[in-house]
Amino acid sequence: MPRLPLALSLVLAACGAPAAPPAPPPAPMAASAPPPAAPPPIQPACALAAELPSLPAPRLDLRAPEPSRENLRAWVELLADPALHGRAAGSSENRRVADLLARAFLSFGFSPPEGHDPCVPFERSGLRDQNVIAHLRGKPRPEGLAVLVGAHYDAQGERGGEAYPGADDNASGVAALLEIARLHALRGTDLDLVVVAFGAEERGVLGAKAYVEAPTVPLSRLALMVNLDMVGRPLLDGSPLRLVVPRASEALGFVVGTRDGERTRALLDRAAAREDRPLFGIPEAAMTRLGYASDSVPFGPHTPTIFLSDAALADYHQPTDTPDQIDTDQIGRAVRLTLTVLDEVRKERDSGR
Ligand SMILES: [Zn+2]
Numbered sequence: 330m331p332r333l334p335l336a337l338s339l340v341l342a343a344c345g346a347p348a349a350p351p352a353p354p355p356a357p358m359a360a361s362a363p364p365p366a367a368p369p370p371i372q373p374a375c376a377l378a379a380e381l382p383s384l385p386a387p388r389l390d391l392r393a394p395e396p397s398r399e400n401l402r403a404w405v406e407l408l409a410d411p412a413l414h415g416r417a418a419g420s421s422e423n424r425r426v427a428d429l430l431a432r433a434f435l436s437f438g439f440s441p442p443e444g445h446d447p448c449v450p451f452e453r454s455g456l457r458d459q460n461v462i463a464h465l466r467g468k469p470r471p472e473g474l475a476v477l478v479g480a481h482y483d484a485q486g487e488r489g490g491e492a493y494p495g496a497d498d499n500a501s502g503v504a505a506l507l508e509i510a511r512l513h514a515l516r517g518t519d520l521d522l523v524v525v526a527f528g529a530e531e532r533g534v535l536g537a538k539a540y541v542e543a544p545t546v547p548l549s550r551l552a553l554m555v556n557l558d559m560v561g562r563p564l565l566d567g568s569p570l571r572l573v574v575p576r577a578s579e580a581l582g583f584v585v586g587t588r589d590g591e592r593t594r595a596l597l598d599r600a601a602a603r604e605d606r607p608l609f610g611i612p613e614a615a616m617t618r619l620g621y622a623s624d625s626v627p628f629g630p631h632t633p634t635i636f637l638s639d640a641a642l643a644d645y646h647q648p649t650d651t652p653d654q655i656d657t658d659q660i661g662r663a664v665r666l667t668l669t670v671l672d673e674v675r676k677e678r679d680s681g682r
Contacts, residue, residue: 374435375448377459378428381421386433392515396508396661404504405561405660406652408482409494416495417486418458418529424448426482430461430526433507438514439463439524442545451528451539458483458528460536462545463510467519474552474678475521476671477632479537479624480506481530481558485646496652497641499530501561501660508664513671520675521546527624530558537624541631548631552674553593554586556625556636560663561655564609567643580607581662586625586634587613593633596677600669606662611640635670637663 371383387403407429413422431447441447441463448459461482467473480502484495494500503526510524523546527536541548564580565571574580585594601608613636625634639659644650 371432373428374431374441374446375424375428375459375461376446377448377450378424381425381428384425384429386429386436389511391437391511394512394515396512396664398657398661400508400511401504401657401660401664402652402655404507405496405500405655405657408500408503409484409496409650409652411492411494413492413494415486415492416482416484418483418532418535419456420486423483423528424459427459427461427526427528430482430503430507431463434461434463434510434524437465437511439465439510445545449539449545451536451543453529453535453539454533456529456532456535458532458536460528460540461526462540463524464545465510465514465522465524467521473521473550474674475523475546475550476553476555476674477523477525477546477551477628478506478509478555478557478667478671479525479527480556481527481536481624483527483529483531485531491648493646493648494651496650496655497561497639498559498645498650499557500652501559501655502557505557505560505660505663505667508660509667512664512668518671518675520671520678521550522671523551530624534622534624534627537627541627548628551628551632552678553596553670554625554628554632554634555667555670556623556628556634557638557663557667558623558636559638559641561657561660562639562641562643563656563659564639564641566639566641567645568640574607574609576607577609579662580609581666582609582611582638582640584611584613584625584634584636584638586629586632586636588629588631589633593635596673597635597670600666600673603669604662604666606666609640611636611638637667
């Protein structure tokens with residue numbers, strides 16, 4: 330299938346393209362009838378959101394032992410709500426989202442990085458934005474290898490007064506990240522996990538570049554970086570390429586970074602075999618030549634990476650990328666595979682490989 334890589338790369342080439350102009354100042358919150366009893370005030374986790382109205386967390390099943398469709402649905406609908414004006418990087422809505430994500434990670438048992446607020450600000454290319462970073466330390470080996478799992482939470486903002494809600498790109502990846510964090514903590518595994526909700530991916534992977542420049546754990550400690558960007562639609566949705574993929578209805582797309590690539594691919598294959606999950610390889614070299622980037626790219630020279638994506642064409646970077654198009658079972662597959670990948674890293678560490 331010689332044309333496959335090029336065609337697919339063209340599909341993906343615009344993902345890191347410049348985003349919409351900065352969103353206008355947020356509209357006032359819609360007035361609603363006062364509740365019978367005022368709920369307790371929400372304490373912000375992030376100093377940069379202290380003066381903004383807090384976003385209430387969705388109702389979650391915190392004890393669900395497997396990825397919860399309801400939790401995933403709640404996160405996607407909240408993040409892609411048009412009231413957030415398309416989550417443009419640098420906007421006050423995104424500072425509110427960052428604070429909400431930080432509160433969620435802390436509620437799962439994660440801690441802010443040492444000496445930091447969980448919302449870690451950065452300034453790049455004239456843009457002030459923030460990554461949301463939290464750590465969960467493995468109990469018996471507090472200074473062992475760690476894995477970083479990340480997903481960008483910004484979207485395209487608004488154009489012409491219309492919100493680009495970014496349900497697949499990338500509320501889906503953030504929902505997956507939140508369930509991965511919740512389940513990793515709930516299961517009490519001893520592998521150190523760093524979770525990062527990256528800012529400003531759509532402005533040129535700025536948050537990932539900022540992390541690599543000032544990591545909260547030494548990059549040499551990272552056994553692996555897993556990036557989730559667009560994991561809520563069927564694989565290759567909207568593309569005729571889908572027709573050539575075996576078991577496409579349950580497959581996940583992936584890119585493995587070049588550093589330690591063969592070993593990473595073998596690890597991913599072991600995890601996929603355990604899950605009986607068909608995989609579809611997206612060739613990284615072709616994508617990179619065409620200017621495509623996602624948050625795993627800045628990590629590539631420093632650490633092994635796995636990038637999971639549906640590579641969907643349908644509604645990509647359009648106002649129609651809405652929650653009703655999202656398949657929460659597909660997000661759940663990405664959550665399960667990532668957790669099994671983490672378990673394979675743990676097994677590899679313990680066997681001394
Ligand atoms: Zn994206």
